[in-house]
Amino acid sequence: MEKTTSQKIRLGLFVIIGLLIFILAVYFIGDKQKMFGKTNHLEAIFNNVNGLQLGNNVRYSGINVGTVRAIEMINDSTIKVDMLIDKTIFHNIRKNAIATIGSDGLVGSMIINIIPGKGTAVSLEPGDEIHSLSRIRTDDMLNTLGVTNKNAALLTTDLLKITKEITQGKGTVGLLIKDSILANDLKETMHYLKITGKTTSESVTKINELISSLDNKNNVIGVLKDTAVANNIKTIVRNLDESSNKIDKVITNLNSTIVNIKEGKGAINYLSNDPNLVRKIDSTMKNINEASFRLNENMEALKHNFLFRGYFKKQGKAKLKEQKK
Template sequence: MRGENKRSVIVGIFVFLGIAILVAGVLTLGGQQKKFVKAIQLKAVFDDIGGLQTGNNIWFSGVKIGTVRKINFYGDSQVEIEMNVEEEVVEFIRKDSKATISSDGLIGNKIIIIYGGTTLAPPVVDGDRLESVMPLDTDKMMETLQVNNENLVEITGNLKNLTSKLAEGEGMVGAALTDSLLAESFRAIVKNLNQASVNSNRMINELNSFTSKLNQKGNLFNDLVTDTTMAADLRQSMESLKEAAANSEEMTQKLSTITDKFNDPNNSVGMLLNDPEFAKSLKSTLENADSATYNLNRGMDALEYTWPFNKGFKRKKKEEAKENN
């Protein structure tokens, strides 16, 4: 009798512990899924939920605020999600908030994230439908990553070929890296460039010094730039030079006309300068005149000794002798 009572007590204890564990589990699961808190229902429509299931969590600003209550087909090919959201956070979710589907970790369960919303919009109420935003398609992301990986492999292969050619001294760059003579030539070019840079800097310094001297007061260039009266004088001088140039041009034209006339054998001067027959005749005339003058002088000398003029010349000599005394 005592053994049966003892067995009954042990069985009762195990049954009690089982019931307690069951109740604790139910309470725990219910607490995690927000089964025993006041909640409102919100809805969102997606084209593709990507494996979202009933009971998955709903997050807002990094805080779990509810679970997925029900999944229904909507329209032609869309899916409507009914969400249980805690009533105590409703005041923070606005009617212009958005809902999207994400993952809990890299490969975790699907979750719904509510985000956005402004204080200009009122808080949501039971039965409101939030605007849905389609998440990134992981399949497309993987395809893109695959393409990027293939491109990366191709780029790596090209870099390998390039570095091998450089190591073997192929091409200009490879020759520059492996040919010592080319390296020396390049070094000489760099040296010459450095020297040219030094010379350029020196020339620039000299130009700066020259311009600073030109800018000193009393310098002719500075006076030309700053003195307004000198500028007026220069302008007047330029006008005078222009006038003189115009007069010179006019005089040149007149001289050209005169020289043209000198070259014209139809006038007396042109005939004197250009007619050889007239020049020959003039020369003969001058020779005859010279000969006549010579004969005249001889006749005058002989006239002194002729009888009619002998007394007159003697009288003239006496008067000249008296004047000399």
């Protein structure tokens, strides 16, 4: 049965639309894989690619800038990865950049992240190799999490055991919680400690005030810190030192005099130790007293003598006038 014209037209449209869809799909996929744009090669060396595959994305500062072109195993610990990087972004990557392999999300496909380096460096040239950094793989993280969960379970078991003993009043903590007498004693102790701390704080405040008042010139310490007072004190001390030296000299002379007196030297020792001289002095004083007594008798006799009576009367009147004045 021959096909009608409408059927042929619909078949042609279907083929054309399918071809356009295929071309668009190839274009978008190729554009995503950087197959049609201008790109430059960039290499990195890893010791483990963690499941990286051809065509995986390459990101620079979180932006998709290329794809993985080739993965070549050099030896058992060295794997070279060749990347195609968009030429418009390539000149922004520096030689101190670092390449790491990570996952696109928690369980997504693997990607290469290029991290900008610190400081300044020159731009990369096509075909250059950048440093790499191996991160912890997901399997390692899961293993670590498994060990951590196991340890957490053991820790939880121990905590439950400890909590049970505390609630039963066992151990020091349980005794503190359950024993009301001990709790009251501890509360009273804390009260006294609080009072002691308050008293200590007040004492420290008073000590600080006392130390601050030392610079005040109205107290003794402040006066002593005054330079003028200090100079006066120095002068007084110096004068006292000189006076002390002079007193020492006087005491030395007195000691020498006393020694001379004890040894019988000088007039004082002669006067004090010679008994004949003492008797003569006593006799002389006795004669002087007798002569004075006789002189008084003679003077009294002269007063009654008619030759001198007038003279003594005049003397008596003159004394009375002076006493009245």
